[in-house]
Amino acid sequence: MADINGNWLGTYWQDEMPSLFEATFVQSGNVFNGSILDDNYLGEATVSGEIIGRNISFTKLYLITSPSPVTYTGTVSEDEDYMQGKWSIGSRYSGLWEARRHGENLIVDLQTRLEMQTLLTTSKNP
Template identity: 50%
Template sequence: MADVSGVWLGTYWQYGSPTRFEMTLVQGKNTLSGNVLDDSSLGEANVTGEISGRTVTFRKCYLSGSRHCIDYFGTVSSDEKLMTGQWQEGIFNQGKWEAHRQDDNLTLSLEKIKSSPLQTVS
């Protein structure tokens, strides 16, 4: 079973227009919970779902406005750094989505770069 706990940066497309989002997931065995912040007027949402093997399904329910919910279906890549799939709201409103795992070790990577000797080109 894939491990999807952590921070994900993604995009979903609606009517051909992209919307960015940041999603934080916590996984307990095959159960998922977390939150999403969309780059749209809809804002913040809660997430609940499950994972089976590399298949991920979750429901995103917005906390403000109409508080509507959207269902997401997808697949986790073998390296667990990418999720791709489809979202659906009702019968007619649907589109594609993808999310990339955010590097949790950015500070460690920066420290490693800082401590490496500079290479000169002759």
């Protein structure tokens, strides 16, 4: 069984548009809970899920912005520092996601990635 305790920084794609997120997971046996903070208007969400071997599945519920649960499924790498898979909201919306384990500087990492994303967007649209 994979160990996902700790902080993660990831990306999910909807209609080919990336959104960054910061996640913290607390695992006990095969189950885990945690929180996710998206870098877009959707904001903070709670998560609860399960790990069987290297397979991960969880449900994300936004605290304020959206009542629709988001289902995530995927796999955790053998070194337990990377996970990836698919997300869906019912049968209407779906996409890919990935996350990498990070240390204590998640906010700095997230700000750096957001600044780079802004620079790339600005350079494409002068």
